[in-house]
Every structure is written in structure tokens, then in C-alpha cells.
């Protein structure tokens with residue numbers, strides 16, 4: 667990342683807020699008539715990317731879908747509403763939270779069905795990483811999400827380091843076994 671690619675602007679969480687509504691059709695469902703988990707993840711990815719685009723104003727790629735809770739099934743014919751916003755911006759990456767509700771069109775009841783955290787990385791048209799603007803949390807909820815996003819990043823980094831150490835130890839054991847007569 668070169669210094670010419672820096673983006674000094676700071677943006678509010680509110681300016682990243684995004685929303686998408688979908689009607690659940692037969693093509694989206696399994697044999698029980700419930701929304702497929704993979705289809706829901708696709709909608710979550712798209713809504714998350716909208717918030718990341720609004721914050722970075724660059725191309726973005728999904729680096730991780732970090733955590734997802736499928737809380738309740740979504741049924742054929744339900745209206746699905748997804749809302750996203752950036753929780754925290756780091757150097758070239760942004761953590762985005764997505765929350766999903768399903769509305770029964772007959773009764774009008776609305777239930778929270780899923781929540782997820784994703785990490786997007788900003789890139790230019792050549793795929794080079796770009797620095798993202800700072801994020802300014804304003805409300806108490808935005809401050810809480812901002813702090814929680816840092817904890818999740820630290821946890822992700824610790825997990826990644828642990829996995830790397832595990833792989834190195836396995837490779838060393840395999841090498842040692844290979845040279846034994």
C-alpha cells in the first residue's frame with residue numbers, strides 16, 4: 667500500500683447504514699419451505715458490502731464472514747429485511763455488522779432471524795489494498811460495537827496465529843518422520 671493511496675476522510679456510522687429487502691421465493695428454499703442457509707449468507711454478504719462501499723468508496727472484497735447466528739427459520743413468502751453498518755474501520759479493513767428480520771406477510775409479525783459480522787478489505791481497481799477512512803461512533807450503541815469489533819479482531823488474530831503454529835508443528839513432525847530410517 668503506497669502513501670498516495672491514503673484516504674484521510676472520517677465518516678459517521680450513520681453514513682454507512684444500508685438496508686435490503688427480499689421476498690423469499692421457492693428458489694430460495696429447501697424441501698421444508700425454509701430459506702436456505704447459503705442463500706441467507708449471500709444476502710448478508712451483499713448487505714454487508716453495501717455498508718463497506720458507503721464507508722470506503724472503493725472496491726471491497728469479503729475477507730471473512732466471522733460469525734453468524736441462524737436464530738429462527740425463514741419461511742417461503744416471508745419478507746426478509748437486512749440492515750448493516752460499519753462497526754469499526756482499521757487500516758484497510760472494516761468490520762460490518764448485519765442484522766436480519768423476517769416478516770410474516772399475513773400476520774405482520776416481525777422476528778429477528780440472524781446476525782453476522784463480516785470483514786471487508788478495500789481495494790483499488792488493480793486489487794491493491796487501500797486505506798479506509800476513520801469511523802466516528804456517535805451513539806452509545808455505536809461506541810459499544812466499536813469496542814467489541816476491536817476485541818473480535820484481536821480474537822481473530824490470536825486464532826489465526828494459533829492455526830499457523832499448529833500447521834508449522836505438523837509440518838515439522840512430518841519432516842522428522844520422513845527422515846527416520
Ligand SMILES: CC(C)(COP(=O)(O)OP(=O)(O)OC[C@H]1O[C@@H](n2cnc3c(N)ncnc32)[C@H](O)[C@@H]1OP(=O)(O)O)[C@@H](O)C(=O)NCCC(=O)NCCS
Pocket residue numbers: 726727728729730756757758759760785787795822
Ligand atoms: C482479503 C485479502 C485482500 C487480504 O489480503 P492479504 O494480502 O492477506 O492482506 P493482509 O494479511 O496484509 O491483511 C490486510 C487486511 O485484511 C485483514 N484481513 C486479512 N485476512 C483476514 C481475515 N481472514 N479475517 C479478517 N481480516 C482479515 C487484515 O487484518 C488487514 O486489515 P488492516 O489493513 O485493516 O489491518 C486477500 O486474502 C484476498 O484477496 N482474499 C480473497 C477475497 C475474496 O475473494 N473474497 C470473496 C469474494 S469478494
